[in-house]
Structures are given as structure tokens and as C-alpha cells.
Amino acid sequence: MRSLIDVWPEFAEGVDFYAVNIDPSDSFDKLEDFKRDQGYPWPLTHSDRDTLLRLNVIRQSTKIAFDSDGVIVYRERMGGGDTETWRDLFRELSEEG
Numbered sequence: 001m002r003s004l005i006d007v008w009p010e011f012a013e014g015v016d017f018y019a020v021n022i023d024p025s026d027s028f029d030k031l032e033d034f035k036r037d038q039g040y041p042w043p044l045t046h047s048d049r050d051t052l053l054r055l056n057v058i059r060q061s062t063k064i065a066f067d068s069d070g071v072i073v074y075r076e077r078m079g080g081g082d083t084e085t086w087r088d089l090f091r092e093l094s095e096e097g
Contacts, residue, residue, distance in 0.1 A: 003083040005039060007090060014094030017042045022052055022060060065089055068096055 008017055019042055021031055031044045047057075055064060055072075063081055065074035074089050081089075 003081065003086055005041065007083055007086040008042060010087070011090035011094050012041070015090045019044045020047045021045065022047065022057060024049070065093065067093065 004017075008015075019035075019040060021044060024046060026046070028046075031046075034040075035044050052058075055062075057064070059078060061078035063074070063076045064072055067073045073093075
């Protein structure tokens with residue numbers, strides 16, 4: 001996620017980005033504490049189990065990007081996605097919208 005922190009501010013006006021927690025037992029206060037501790041500039045939210053299953057999210061730090069039509073255009077598991085990958089993806093998504 002460190003590379004995302006470096007790249008996302010360049011595209012914050014043109015690309016919506018949300019970190020989605022996969023643990024339904026976490027409170028919003030716990031999420032906000034985590035966000036602050038990690039230095040994340042983007043919003044954090046919860047997801048329901050059905051959505052996670054439909055998107056095949058089975059482990060933390062799964063990254064999924066959707067285009068403006070809701071089509072998945074990028075998927076990566078934990079550890080995937082470097083600075084250039086994110087920059088290219090966000091550039092593509094911001095030009096589309």
C-alpha cells in the first residue's frame with residue numbers, strides 16, 4: 001500500500017479510491033485508527049460477505065479497479081502493484097472518466 005500512498009494524491013481529483021475492510025467485526029472507530037496509523041489519505045469502509053464472495057476477495061490486500069462501466073480492469077493480490085503500475089492504471093482511469 002506504500003506505493004499507493006505515493007501515487008494516489010496525483011489522481012485524487014480524477015479517480016475514486018476506497019480501501020474496503022474485509023473483517024465485519026471491526027468497528028468504524030478501529031478503521032479510522034488504522035487509517036490514521038497507516039497514513040492512508042483515502043476513505044475506508046466495510047463490505048458485506050456476499051460482495052466479497054462475488055468479487056472473489058478471499059484474503060486481505062486484494063486490489064480491484066473498476067472502469068466507469070463497472071468492469072474489472074485490474075486485479076492483484078497482496079504485495080502486487082508497484083508505483084508505475086498504479087500510476088499507469090490511475091492515469092488510464094482518470095482519462096476515461
